Amino acid sequence: MENSDSLKITTEFTSGLQILFGHVKKHNVVLPKMEKPWTLGLLLFWIKDNLLIEKDKCDLFMKGNTVRPGIIVAVNDQDWELLGNLNYQIKNNDNITFISTLHGG
Amino acid sequence: MPVLCSAKCGQNAVLKRPKTGDTLCKECFFWAFELEIHSTIINGKLFKKGNVVAIAASGGKDSTVLAQVLKTLNERYNYELKLVLLSIDEGITGYRDDSLKTVLENKDEYQMPLKILSYEQLYGWSMDKIVTEVGHKNNCTFCGVFRRQALDRGAMLLNVDCIATGHNADDIAETVLMNILRGDVARLQRCVNIITITEGAIPRCKPLKYTYEKEIVMYAYFKKLNYFSTECVYAPNAYRGYARTFLKDLERLKPSSIMDIIHSGETMCIKENIKMPEKGICTKCGFVSSRDICKACMLLEGLNRGLPKLGIGKSSKANKTLAALPNPRFLNF
Numbered sequence: 515m516e517n518s519d520s521l522k523i524t525t526e527f528t529s530g531l532q533i534l535f536g537h538v539k540k541h542n543v544v545l546p547k548m549e550k551p552w553t554l555g556l557l558l559f560w561i562k563d564n565l566l567i568e569k570d571k572c573d574l575f576m577k578g579n580t581v582r583p584g585i586i587v588a589v590n591d592q593d594w595e596l597l598g599n600l601n602y603q604i605k606n607n608d609n610i611t612f613i614s615t616l617h618g619g
Numbered sequence: 620m621p622v623l624c625s626a627k628c629g630q631n632a633v634l635k636r637p638k639t640g641d642t643l644c645k646e647c648f649f650w651a652f653e654l655e656i657h658s659t660i661i662n663g664k665l666f667k668k669g670n671v672v673a674i675a676a677s678g679g680k681d682s683t684v685l686a687q688v689l690k691t692l693n694e695r696y697n698y699e700l701k702l703v704l705l706s707i708d709e710g711i712t713g714y715r716d717d718s719l720k721t722v723l724e725n726k727d728e729y730q731m732p733l734k735i736l737s738y739e740q741l742y743g744w745s746m747d748k749i750v751t752e753v754g755h756k757n758n759c760t761f762c763g764v765f766r767r768q769a770l771d772r773g774a775m776l777l778n779v780d781c782i783a784t785g786h787n788a789d790d791i792a793e794t795v796l797m798n799i800l801r802g803d804v805a806r807l808q809r810c811v812n813i814i815t816i817t818e819g820a821i822p823r824c825k826p827l828k829y830t831y832e833k834e835i836v837m838y839a840y841f842k843k844l845n846y847f848s849t850e851c852v853y854a855p856n857a858y859r860g861y862a863r864t865f866l867k868d869l870e871r872l873k874p875s876s877i878m879d880i881i882h883s884g885e886t887m888c889i890k891e892n893i894k895m896p897e898k899g900i901c902t903k904c905g906f907v908s909s910r911d912i913c914k915a916c917m918l919l920e921g922l923n924r925g926l927p928k929l930g931i932g933k934s935s936k937a938n939k940t941l942a943a944l945p946n947p948r949f950l951n952f
Contacts (some may be wrong), residue, residue, distance in 0.1 A: 588840070616863070
């Protein structure tokens with residue numbers, strides 16, 4: 515498991531998104547070694563396959579190959595729009611937060 | 620490569636603003652965010668010195684950020700406002716009871732007085748009870764109509780000069796779209812007003828009218844504000860949901876869409892020969908109404924008579940139904 519090329523990261527789902535993930539906000543995750551680098555785009559599909567519990571509500575998390583519009587993604591407290599969005603290459607110990615804006619105010 | 624703050628302060632940027640495309644660091648973002656709301660307040664003449672302002676507080680992100688920002692600006696720019704929190708308890712178990720806990724925390728943190736009014740005490744019906752009568756289809760109508768009036772009543776009890784609500788730019792753009800889709804020209808005009816003044820009611824204003832939802836959420840996130848984010852257990856207001864999804868899709872393609880839609884709403888004018896509803900007073904409760912009997916009273920009458928669908932839909936239909944009853948007189952007022 516503890517392959518040198520695997521990545522240890524944390525993912526957080528907040529502002530209501532946690533209901534899709536068994537009401538657990540913070541997940542410590544080990545991403546397995548891969549031929550190509552891990553990007554946020556690949557992580558989304560990995561989350562869908564491995565963390566998402568409410569599979570039938572996947573459309574509340576993803577739309578097409580990206581997050582549903584209205585979900586903000588932050589990597590180590592930085593807006594992913596500054597980091598190349600889906601193309602951002604994940605680094606060891608990254609903390610990746612998904613914040614929903616799609617609830618009542 | 621870290622992106623630098625475009626305000627040239629030397630710090631690394633933490634976000635890209637949807638409204639301007641600027642990349643800003645945390646401190647410059649806070650400053651810009653608060654300053655823009657300050658400008659909105661000043662340009663729109665939302666408050667006068669010495670005003671008592673009720674913040675309509677739900678415990679959600681918008682009203683929590685509104686309370687935080689109004690408190691900050693009131694101190695920074697000497698507005699000399701007295702700020703109070705006003706919350707409506709609709710009586711929705713698993714939703715409002717939890718969100719009101721957040722409001723109670725806000726009260727302590729911001730040291731503002733808090734008034735909570737419940738549907739139960741105002742109307743004798745909680746939303747939980749209403750839903751057992753009407754089911755899940757039209758319950759949002761009851762909730763919306765009752766909340767609007769409940770806020771007015773609360774504001775009158777508190778003797779405030781105006782009510783500030785947390786409606787943000789996304790909300791307003793969404794409402795413009797919905798009013799266009801429904802052909803509701805009266806509301807289309809009204810919904811973009813930054814202050815709505817109705818005779819006999821307390822003025823309402825929207826200090827976050829030009830503030831993007833993304834920025835509100837990022838502000839709350841970076842300030843570590845505690846807010847409540849559960850969707851209402853009865854919520855699926857399907858029509859609004861579609862409008863919201865459509866708007867969010869547009870925003871992704873072109874972030875200025877939200878401001879563009881608000882701008883369209885502000886500049887549209889209604890032809891002179893279009894008949895607009897006339898404002899009057901409800902003959903039953905004395906609140907402002909465009910009909911003899913206001914929507915809230917009609918809904919309530921339906922509930923109390925065991926005809927929960929009475930006030931849903933056109934008022935002319937409701938009047939006919941009422942007239943056809945053996946005892947058409949209103950019993951419960």
